[in-house]
Amino acid sequence: MTINGTSVSADVEPRMLLVHFIRERAGLTGTNIGCDSSSCGACTIHLGGEAVKSCTVLAVQADDCDITTIEGLADGDTLHPMQQAFHECHALQCGYCTPGMVMAAVSLLDEVPDPTEADVREGLEGNLCRCTGYHNIVRAVLQAAGDQS
Amino acid sequence: MIPVAFDYELATSAEHALSLLAEHGDDAKVLAGGHSLIPLMKYRLATPAVVVDVGRLSDLSYVREDGDHLAIGALTRHRDVEVSDLVTANAALLAEATRNVGDPQVRHRGTIGGALAHGDPASDIPAAVLALRGTLVVQGPSGTREVAVDDFFTGFLETALAPDELLTEVRIPRVPDARWSFQKFNRRAQDWAIVGAAVLVAEGNCGVGLVNMDARPVRAVAVEAAVKSGASAADAAEAAPEGLEPPGDLNASPEYRCHLAQVLTRRGLEQAGR
Numbered sequence: 001m002t003i004n005g006t007s008v009s010a011d012v013e014p015r016m017l018l019v020h021f022i023r024e025r026a027g028l029t030g031t032n033i034g035c036d037s038s039s040c041g042a043c044t045i046h047l048g049g050e051a052v053k054s055c056t057v058l059a060v061q062a063d064d065c066d067i068t069t070i071e072g073l074a075d076g077d078t079l080h081p082m083q084q085a086f087h088e089c090h091a092l093q094c095g096y097c098t099p100g101m102v103m104a105a106v107s108l109l110d111e112v113p114d115p116t117e118a119d120v121r122e123g124l125e126g127n128l129c130r131c132t133g134y135h136n137i138v139r140a141v142l143q144a145a146g147d148q149s
Numbered sequence: 150m151i152p153v154a155f156d157y158e159l160a161t162s163a164e165h166a167l168s169l170l171a172e173h174g175d176d177a178k179v180l181a182g183g184h185s186l187i188p189l190m191k192y193r194l195a196t197p198a199v200v201v202d203v204g205r206l207s208d209l210s211y212v213r214e215d216g217d218h219l220a221i222g223a224l225t226r227h228r229d230v231e232v233s234d235l236v237t238a239n240a241a242l243l244a245e246a247t248r249n250v251g252d253p254q255v256r257h258r259g260t261i262g263g264a265l266a267h268g269d270p271a272s273d274i275p276a277a278v279l280a281l282r283g284t285l286v287v288q289g290p291s292g293t294r295e296v297a298v299d300d301f302f303t304g305f306l307e308t309a310l311a312p313d314e315l316l317t318e319v320r321i322p323r324v325p326d327a328r329w330s331f332q333k334f335n336r337r338a339q340d341w342a343i344v345g346a347a348v349l350v351a352e353g354n355c356g357v358g359l360v361n362m363d364a365r366p367v368r369a370v371a372v373e374a375a376v377k378s379g380a381s382a383a384d385a386a387e388a389a390p391e392g393l394e395p396p397g398d399l400n401a402s403p404e405y406r407c408h409l410a411q412v413l414t415r416r417g418l419e420q421a422g423r
Contacts (some may be wrong), residue, residue, distance in 0.1 A: 014157030014200065015190075036150050037187055039339065041254065050228070050257040056187050057258065060157055061180075061204060104254065111253075125338040126252025 004072030008112070012059050019043045021059035022069060030070040030099050036127070041127030044100035045069050046109075051107030058082050059067070070099035082106050082144045091140035100106065101127050105141045114149055117146035119140065152190035156199045163288060163315060166203050168204040170313045171290055179315065180204060181224055181263035184255050185272075189358070209262070211319060212236055218284075227255070227280055230261055240321045246277035249331060252339040262316045262347040264293035265301070268365065268420045270396075275302060275334065275366030276347040276358030278319065280329075286318035291423035293317075302365040308327040327351035332413040333360070334354050335411025343400045344409035346389070346416030353377065355415070362395045362410050369393075386415035 001008055003026050010025045022045065023029050029104070030052060034042030038056040046068040047056045073080035079087065084101050092098045101124065108115065108123035115123065120141045129137065158336040160166035170177055176389045178197035180186055181204055188193035203209070212233045221230065223402040225411050230247045236245045244280035250256055250264070250273050251382055262358075264274040265285065277300075283298045290313055301309050308314060335343040345360030346369075355376040372389035 008222045013154065015154055018150070019190075020151075037191070038251075038255065041252070044254055047257075051254050052257050056182065056184055056255075058157075058180075058187065060159075061183065061202065074235045080268065089332045107257075108253065122338075123253060 001065050001067055003067045004069060012097045014058065014060050017055055017058045018045075018047075018057040018059045018062050018067075019054035021062075022037070022054060022067070023142065025059075028069050028071050032096055032099055034096065034100075036148070039128065040100075041104060041124075042097050043099040044103040044127065046103060046107060049107075049110070051104045053135055068103075070103060074104065080106070081147050082109070082141070085140040085144035085147065086137070088138045089140035089143055091136040093129075093133050097127060101129065101137055105137075108141065109148060113143070113145065115145055150191040153193055153196045154185070155190075155197055155387040160201055160203045160206060160323065162201075163209065163317060166201055166206070167288060167290060167313065168320060169199075169201045170315065172229065173201070175312050177201050177312070178257065179266065180258040181266075182226060182258040183263075184251070184259040185263060185267040185269065186302065197206045203315070210260075211349055211380050212325070213237070215320070216368070218323055219321045221261055221321065223266075223316045223318055224260050225262075226265075227251075227256035227259045229263065231256060231378070239325050242280055242281060242327070242347055243274075243321060243333060245329070245331040246273045249273045249333050249342075249345075253341075261319055265319065266308060266316045268302050268304075269305045270302075270305065270363060270366050271341040271361045272366070273331070273345060273347075273360060275349055276345055277331065277359045278321070279358035279366060279368045280330070280349045280356035281321050282356060283322070284320040285316055286320065287314050288317045289314040289389060293319075299368070300329055301365075307365070321332040323336040324351045325402035328421040330417040332417045332420075334409055334413060344395070344406050346413040346417045348414065348420040349419045350376070352422055355412040357389070357414060357423075359389065359410055359414075363393045364396070367393060369410070369414060372418075376418065376420060376423060381415060382415050385419060385423070386411050
């Protein structure tokens with residue numbers, strides 16, 4: 001498969017989950033494992049350009065596919081606009097949910113470029129933040145949407 | 150959580166999938182989007198020896214008009230159903246039920262066929278397809294057969310699909326003028342419904358599918374009959390739990406589920422113009 005533009009090749013057991021492949025084989029540990037049961041969204045990545053929970057995809061299902069993880073968003077030292085908005089709005093506390101939140105938010109704006117606050121809250125329903133930081137996360141996504149349009 | 154080891158077979162066509170299923174029989178499970186099967190495998194509640202992955206059969210992903218019904222390929226992802234203009238124009242109830250499945254990440258992977266073949270009474274999709282009186286197209290070693298959705302769900306996570314058969318298409322009667330409502334009660338945004346009701350009212354006909362009100366996805370036939378004979382929404386909805394045995398769990402007792410079914414069915418009927 002291709003991860004963040006780099007081809008990654010390995011023989012794996014069919015039961016290996018994509019999130020384990022990304023973290024342990026590709027060595028990209030920005031993608032976190034939270035609930036491990038497709039609830040919390042910490043492991044959200046883009047598969048073929050769409051947000052998915054990588055704890056609920058087998059690595060073999062992503063064979064030959066294009067994957068983007070949180071490490072693939074920035075352009076060198078320049079943060080992706082969504083990362084920049086999270087930074088400016090202080091859209092994190094402990095930061096554990098942040099990679100998944102950012103990936104889900106980028107995918108949301110791809111599908112709904114000019115969202116309302118309700119669109120953002122509903123669009124991030126698959127991502128849990130236990131620091132109760134939703135308020136600033138929603139602000140950040142709305143700011144990034146405004147910057148983009 | 151890691152699944153028990155299994156052999157993985159990637160199907161390159163529906164025929165190839167059928168030959169793999171014929172070869173492995175009861176030991177095999179079909180993997181589509183994986184958002185019902187993989188969690189069960191991670192919890193080790195499902196331990197198939199062989200997984201037949203049909204996820205790359207892109208020719209089974211489509212929505213098209215076909216005479217008086219919509220034909221939806223079994224591998225059409227929830228997201229594609231949700232945003233399909235054809236589905237919204239001809240079976241808006243299905244689009245709305247699909248929007249209620251899980252969360253965006255889940256809807257990017259999960260498929261309509263997978264949700265139906267899983268046979269989960271807690272799933273939103275079967276209730277909508279029951280209310281809409283859909284038909285399921287099943288391919289097997291001896292050809293293709295059609296199964297009315299009423300005959301499809303046979304028990305808890307059990308369907309009329311034989312181990313060597315593959316669900317290939319879902320047919321939904323076109324009801325562009327129908328009024329409808331999808332009611333879902335849960336405690337957290339992305340959860341399964343504690344109880345849900347899919348309500349369709351069209352040309353004096355009525356369809357009500359219930360979520361989580363029995364061991365299998367069911368229709369509220371007593372409500373449908375009451376509506377047809379002219380009962381008010383409130384009176385008809387009283388009959389929602391009739392003949393059903395809802396489960397009891399940490400979220401709700403069977404009695405509470407019966408109450409919810411009545412309330413949600415009444416709201417659904419009212420919203421659908423009864």
